[in-house]
Amino acid sequence: MGETERLPVFERVYLVVQQVPRGMVASYGDVAAVVGEGCDARTVGYALNALSTWRDAEVPWQRIINGQGGISTPGTRQRRLLEEEDVAFDAHDRVDMRHFRWPGPEAAWAAEHDMNMLPPREGSQNGPEAEANQLRLF
DNA sequence: CAGATGACTCCCA
């Protein structure tokens, strides 16, 4: 299907963030990689910031953290929300990305929305969720 | 309409 139209970048960012399941986290860069052209890590931060007090109930913004596994928002709200989802922080206030990192969208979903898959990471432990994403396209 | 601004990440010194 040749869709010449794509949703605005911010809307695509929200769509991707909504795919991150409870108890998992994704980095700004990961979300940007899935959205693709016209989106970088910074844009994701801009998009989530614009979300502010308006649609935060529909988009699990708290699951997006920086590449170091740390929280980039001021205050302790984001950390509290994550801990409520059983996401653990270490002594350096960082999340162990090897264990909680979202492996990326499923192939079917990605194709459906014209999004990209995340490249497999060596150091990450692949759970059943990750295996589901290992579907080969051919 | 132009400029400032904001929840990031990578690269090089």
Next chain:
DNA sequence: CTGGGAGCCATCT
């Protein structure tokens, strides 16, 4: 490990 620069969306002065 610390620090500075580039990249570049949408919204609000």
